[in-house]
Amino acid sequence: MQAIAYPDDYPTFDAIAAGAANRDYRPTLVSGFINDRHKWYVSAPTAPGSVAIVHQIPGKLRRGDASKLYEMAYMSQGDILELGTYKGLSSTIMGEALRDARKPFQVYTADLNEEFVERAKAAHVKMRLTNVHTHVMEGGAFTKSMKDKRVKFGFAFIDHWHGYDATVEVCQLLPDIMMNRGFVLFHDFTHIGNVSDDPAFGVIQAVEDTLSKDFKFFGIFGCCALFRYEPKHS
Ligand SMILES: C[S@@+](CC[C@H](N)C(=O)[O-])C[C@H]1O[C@@H](n2cnc3c(N)ncnc32)[C@H](O)[C@@H]1O
Helix, strand or coil, X not given: CCCCCCHHHCCCHHHHHCCCCCECCCCCCCCCCCCHHHHHHHCCCECCCCCCECCCCCCCCCHHHHHHHHHHHHCCCXXXXXXXXXXXXXXXXXXXXXXXXXXXXXXXXXXXXXXXXXXHHHHHHHCCCCCEEEEECCHHHHHHHHHHCCCCEEEEEECCCCCHHHHHHHHHHHHHXXXXXXXXXXXXXXXXXXXXXXXXXXXXXXXXXXXXXXEEEEEEEECEEEEEECCCCC
């Protein structure tokens, strides 16, 4: 099946400022729901007054974020990189998807907060996942270490520090660590902080300034932006 791109999703400044840039789940690589677990994420319960899904593992993912993570991990053609482990929700979803797809690939996730990583490890044990590997490390340094080891990923979820410099550092490393036609999902791409002068947010600016044009925009899902690496030399 041909991958479906949603180029019209690309958010304008005004749409982000108005909180109107987020999108619900739509498929990229599959038609319909993959299985009941995927279907559950698409319409998962949310906490009262919140857009965050209610899950056994604590986290702050929207339905659109969680269901796209499940789909992209399920369909991944290689190992998965995650920056920003927190308490293990997103890594759990990706680990579950790889397990459900019976794929041998692994999730490698890094967070600089040791306490969160311990919480995430406990979450992975609780969910009986053996395919998620945690690291206490700064996100850019971890990505650089993957480049130095010449590791390539089929999918990457970038959800650590959303400031400009941290995102630039990762954007510049992505061409070296992604497989051809691998996907990258940037969390909080549509966060209102990106159109304010809050220094904690600079995702969209960093991506526009420094992500190689070999990464093609594939759409907005929840508050995330999806890109596919399509290098011209491949
Ligand atoms: C939004 S949370 C990640 C949520 C997680 N992906 C999930 O959905 O369950 C961001 C995490 O990034 C971590 N973090 C912040 N700056 C970082 C950095 N420079 N390198 C690595 N981790 C960082 C924080 O400790 C926090 O746990």
